[in-house]
Amino acid sequence: MSSHPDAASRSNGVPGPSVEARAKRRGRIALGIRAQLLLVLTVFLAIPWLGYEYVKELERFLRDAQERTLAGTAQAVATALHDRVPLFETNPTPLDTLPSERLSEDPTPRAGADADAPGPPEIAQILRGLSRTTARIWVVDRDQHVLARAGTLRHAPPALDAPREGSYLGRFAAWLDREALQPLYARILQQPTEDFSDERSGGSGTFGEDVEGALGGILTIARRPTADGKAVIVSAAHPIWVGDEVKGAVIVEETTNAVLAERNRAFARLFNIVLAALLIGSIALTLYASWLSTRIRRLRDEAEAAIDARGRVRGKLPGSAARDEIGDLSRSFGSALSRLTQYASYQEAMASRLSHELRTPIAVVRSSVDNLALHPLPDEVRVYIARAQEGLGRLASIITRMTEATRLEESLAEADRERFDLARVIIGCVDGYRAAYPGRVFELRVPSGEAPFFGAPDLIAQMLDKLCENAVEFAVADTPIVVALQQDETRYRIAVSNRGPALPETMQGRLFDSMVSVRAGSGDSAPHLGMGLYIVRLIAEFHGGRAIAANRTDGEGVTVSVTLPRVRAVR
């Protein structure tokens, strides 16, 4: 919230209801800028989805690569075995006769030591060289008897990253990753596990169509889930040729765990980054939106505080120095207001300028007529001079009235305040009016006793003059004009009321402005410039009070009243 000047916040400067509250009143759903921006931000939720699609693509690519690698390995092994007739001559001891539990149960690969050699030792020899791969390699003969095997499907899971030393932020990020994100990803994604049952590990004759395809002379790649469905095994089988005959096949197998792990890591990384970006982005956007809406609200409050209920410009809009659109808006508001102020002060100063400009030509006319009057003239001509002088007198009084407000404004600046009895001033003034307006009846309602007030008695008297002048001009003949003083704990109320025409609706707020008159030309002698009530307002405001004009409750006339706060005299 901006800080208003005290005066501004009195009636109108109080912060208005929020956008939401205003819109609710109109029966519509309202969204502040913050909510709108957050709504826009939901568009970015598509990014994780895009990332997911991307990771899936990556996985497909990795699988293809895996398959190609397996096929390559199978081909390489087969190539080494092609046309080596002696290897397939002997009828080897089938693998299933040999104990192999140790191998299949122990997930720890023992590089170089896990190539079984159930078949001819040459094959085992060859395979041993290949057993460093992550794959398991079989060599079978045409009857799908295992001649040799090397490698294992199970591998130790990669060691977890050691908790990173470093900044609190880094440690916090690691903790968050471990405690919140990884479990989340584990729910979304299939996690690779080494704990699967591998039905092929110990037996023969359980080879699937891949081997059959290879024995048929075709490189076959197959993908099959393990029996318990916990892992997927990819296998590539390549025929071994001896001459034109397929003598056996090489089968290279691997779980997709490596690919899965790679995919999951990529996914986790991507998600971490996207989440971090979204988090930072939404925090930044929320802050930005708050800043924006704060500025806009401040502008609104300033704009509302700058104009009071009667549409008068009360103060200047500070105007922002920001070089964006809001700053621009605030500046253009400010300049619009200052133009309005200029216009208002032009209007208020017009009377004084006009009178000043009129004085010189009037002086020309007056001095000429006066000169003329000094000449010996026939009586019939003197009549005209008398009329001209009367007209000049009226002009002069108009000018005097026009400048009265300006002079009052000047004298307010140096008016002396003193403690005096408000009641006595009012009684005195009304006595004066009884003498000044002999055809009128003034009814005085003043509480008995003193009404102490701290102010300028001359000005109060001048204000009463104007109030009563106004009432006299409007009052229906032979009806009393009531001048009343009321008081309560905090203020005085001086009310002057007369019977007469009601106030026109449209003028209610402007009656106390300079040169505003509701009178239709009534043709009586005194000029109506609409300065009287303006003077009342100036004096009331000088004393910290307010002037109000309202139709009487009986509908028969108008009451113009001034409330003055009772300020304790500072002695």
Added chain:
Amino acid sequence: MTRRIAIVEDEPAIRENYADVLRKQGYEVAAYANRADALAAFRTRLPDLAVVDIGLRDDVDGGFDLCRELRAMSAGVPIIFLSARDSDFDVVAGLRLGADDYLTKDVSLPHLLARIAALFRRADLLAAPQASEEILERGPLCLDLKRLTASWAGKRVDLTLTEFWMVHALARFPGHVKDRDSLMREAEIVVDDSTITSHVKRIRRKFLALDPAFGCIETVYGMGYRWSGAG
């Protein structure tokens, strides 16, 4: 000896009208349209009285400057400001520069002539050594009606002509309320009520400067003012 009056006024019609009527009254009149001309003429010969407009065409405060310069040449020449400007600020500024009176252009020619005559009378009598017979005394207040000077408890109160006449109107019948119209009539000015108020305020201040307990000019709200003998 004919008296010589200088009129400094930029508006030719007004200048000629004033010059005509003053000549008809037997004065010798020298009229100037701007400050430079007037000043040049004053250097060769001082007028017996000067009527000066404040705004002289483009020279917005030319009259003030001229008044200051003329006062520097002579402390005794009566100076009257005659201006369209009627703000308190201008009145105070003009009188502070040593002018004897400040009139707005609303003033009628007979009023102007009366003032000029009164100022000449005062100037003559101030120069004359003999004691005056026409004295009005009200307690500490002493008004010399011939010389148009006032004193309070023996000390001179520096009143303008307008102010002197207002004090005289009040003090002549102590206790009687003078309303604003009769004050205006007696002071031979045509101004509005608030100007009367500021005149009274200025008069009070001048007395208060000599005597902080001064309270003889009493406001009767809604009626006017009265001289209270008690003070």
